[in-house]
Amino acid sequence: MVESRPESSAKLPAVAFETFLLPQFRLQCGVTLPEARLAYKTYGTLNKDRSNVILYPTSYGAQHPDIEWLIGPDGILDSTKYFIVIPNMFGNGLSSSPNTVDGRYCSPVTALFTHVDNVTAQRRLLDEVFQIRRMALAYGWSMGAQQVLHWGALYPDSVDRIVAVCSSAKTSPHNRVFLEGLRATLTTDPTWNGERFVGRPERGLKAFGRVYAGWALSQAFYREHLYLALGYSSLEDFLVRDWEASFLRRDPDNLLSMIETWKKSDISENDLYHGDLNTALAAIKAKTLIMPGQTDLYFTTEDSLVESRQIPNSRYCPIPSIWGHRAGNPAKNREDQRFLKAAVAELLST
Numbered sequence: 001m002v003e004s005r006p007e008s009s010a011k012l013p014a015v016a017f018e019t020f021l022l023p024q025f026r027l028q029c030g031v032t033l034p035e036a037r038l039a040y041k042t043y044g045t046l047n048k049d050r051s052n053v054i055l056y057p058t059s060y061g062a063q064h065p066d067i068e069w070l071i072g073p074d075g076i077l078d079s080t081k082y083f084i085v086i087p088n089m090f091g092n093g094l095s096s097s098p099n100t101v102d103g104r105y106c107s108p109v110t111a112l113f114t115h116v117d118n119v120t121a122q123r124r125l126l127d128e129v130f131q132i133r134r135m136a137l138a139y140g141w142s143m144g145a146q147q148v149l150h151w152g153a154l155y156p157d158s159v160d161r162i163v164a165v166c167s168s169a170k171t172s173p174h175n176r177v178f179l180e181g182l183r184a185t186l187t188t189d190p191t192w193n194g195e196r197f198v199g200r201p202e203r204g205l206k207a208f209g210r211v212y213a214g215w216a217l218s219q220a221f222y223r224e225h226l227y228l229a230l231g232y233s234s235l236e237d238f239l240v241r242d243w244e245a246s247f248l249r250r251d252p253d254n255l256l257s258m259i260e261t262w263k264k265s266d267i268s269e270n271d272l273y274h275g276d277l278n279t280a281l282a283a284i285k286a287k288t289l290i291m292p293g294q295t296d297l298y299f300t301t302e303d304s305l306v307e308s309r310q311i312p313n314s315r316y317c318p319i320p321s322i323w324g325h326r327a328g329n330p331a332k333n334r335e336d337q338r339f340l341k342a343a344v345a346e347l348l349s350t
Contacts, residue, residue, distance in 0.1 A: 017041045017064060017094065020125045028116045028270070033101065038121045039094035040064075040087045043071050044079035046130060053135040054084045055122065055151070059142040059329070060258055061250055063094050067144075069331045076341045077139060085130075087122045089113075089143065091257040095121075098253035111260040115150045116270050118261075122147075123155060134158050137348060138286070141165040141328040142299070143258070146265045152284035152311075153267040161347050162288040165319075165340070166299045166328030169307045170266040170277055178215055178298045179259050185211050186252060201252050208255070209243035218295035220322035230332055281310035288314040289347050291340070293327035317343055 017039045025036035041064045046052065054077055058067060064086040070076040077084050088094040090113040098112070126132040138148035138159050145167030152162050153169075168175070189204025191197045221227075227238035247255070267273070268280035288311050292304035301318050308316040321327035321336050330336035 017088070020121070020129060022121055022124065025117075025121070027112065028114045029112060031112065033096060036090075036096045036121060037100070038087055038090075038096075038125055040085060040125060041068070043068070043084040043086075044082055046083040046132075050130070050132050051134075051136060052082045053126070053130075053132050054082045054137045054139055055126070055135050055148065056084055056086050056139050057118065057122070057144040057147040058086065058089045058092055059140070059144040060262060061092070061247070061255060062144075063092055064088055067141075067329070070337070070340075076337065076344055082136065085126070087118070087125060089118055089147070089258070089261070090121070091254050091261055093251055093254050097251070098257045099251045111264060112257060113261050114264050114269075115147050115261065115267075116154070118147050119150045119154055122151075123158070134160065137161045137163065137344075139163045139165075139344065140167065142167055142325065143262055143265070145328075146171075146262070149284070150265075150267050152286050152288065153280040154270065154272060156283055156285040159286040161350075162284070162286045163291065163344055163347060164288065165291045166293045166296050166325050168265070168299055168303055169281060170268070171263055172300075172303050174300075175298050176263055179263050182208060182211060183256060183259050186255060189252075197252050202248065205247045205250070205252060206244045209245075209247040210239055212247070213239055213243040215297050216325045218297065218322050218324035220295060221324060224322065226323075278310055281307060282312060284311045284314075286313065287347060287350060289317055289343060290314055291317050291319055291328070291343065293323065293325055294318045294320050295322050296325045296327070299325065 020038040020040060022036040024032055026032045056077065058064060071079050071084055073080045091097045093099060138151050140148040145164035148162050149164050149169045151159050186204045186208045189201035191199035191201045232238040232241065268275050268277040273280040290304050290308040292299055292301045294301060305316055308314045319327045319336060319339055323330060323333055323336060327336045
């Protein structure tokens with residue numbers, strides 16, 4: 001079932017999207033939601049044989065307006081040629097999330113959603129709403145790329161090509177340490193009572209943003225003072241107006257929920273592969289482009305190379321950039337945009 005209407009998230013203006021309703025949706029954790037909601041937006045036109053589909057899931061803390069900058073006639077994903085679908089990840093505030101789901105089914109300390117749930121809902125959306133059985137490309141960055149790699153392993157006959165940018169098929173131990181640090185930072189706010197927030201944790205959200213800034217961009221980015229070229233007057237100005245402001249827009253319970261989803265990301269942790277990551281990677285049939293950021297501090301090139309070597313039809317293509325993790329989402333970086341655009345165009349031409 002689909003409904004179309006504008007909805008909004010905390011402290012955000014209303015944004016237009018459509019909602020796919022999934023009655024009695026059973027999650028991988030065993031909880032059944034009376035009604036799950038998958039928010040999505042489409043761009044471009046679906047052709048007659050439904051062969052021009054690109055799936056582009058959202059990343060951590062993002063909603064579709066945050067990532068649609070790369071869609072357009074001259075964008076990394078060309079909406080004049082392809083029908084592009086952005087499904088909003090569970091937990092991001094537009095799809096079912098802690099701030100929208102009845103508290104009887106979840107709490108900030110509950111690991112409710114997994115990428116298996118995201119991909120299961122996305123598959124039903126494509127099938128039941130658009131009658132799409134196969135997509136030309138699944139493209140994603142960070143947690144979005146975790147989802148497209150899940151697609152490749154869980155539904156190998158449904159995906160022709162995959163571009164996984166700055167991500168992993170399984171969250172590494174070091175990546176989990178980074179995430180535990182973020183979680184601890186946010187929950188040290190005085191409004192956290194050990195189980196939930198009892199007020200708006202502005203101090204915690206600001207601290208969360210500052211900690212994240214040290215991981216998402218490389219040492220070289222800061223050494224070269226690249227934030228000045230972005231229009232910020234100083235490092236402090238950059239931290240306040242970019243990082244603090246970004247997370248102050250988000251719901252803290254949702255941020256914690258998405259951390260849990262990220263921690264549990266593993267394309268083999270399901271009933272099909274039973275934790276056998278090597279078998280899950282080997283099952284991916286799609287032509288796959290693994291694109292780590294050369295200076296990414298938490299999705300490292302070494303980890304990506306290990307996974308890429310186990311995907312049969314994979315090419316390893318690091319992004320030569322000092323923008324760290326943000327090299328994979330270069331909204332303000334034309335050089336990395338050109339690199340991604342050329343790589344995607346080459347893959348789609350095959």
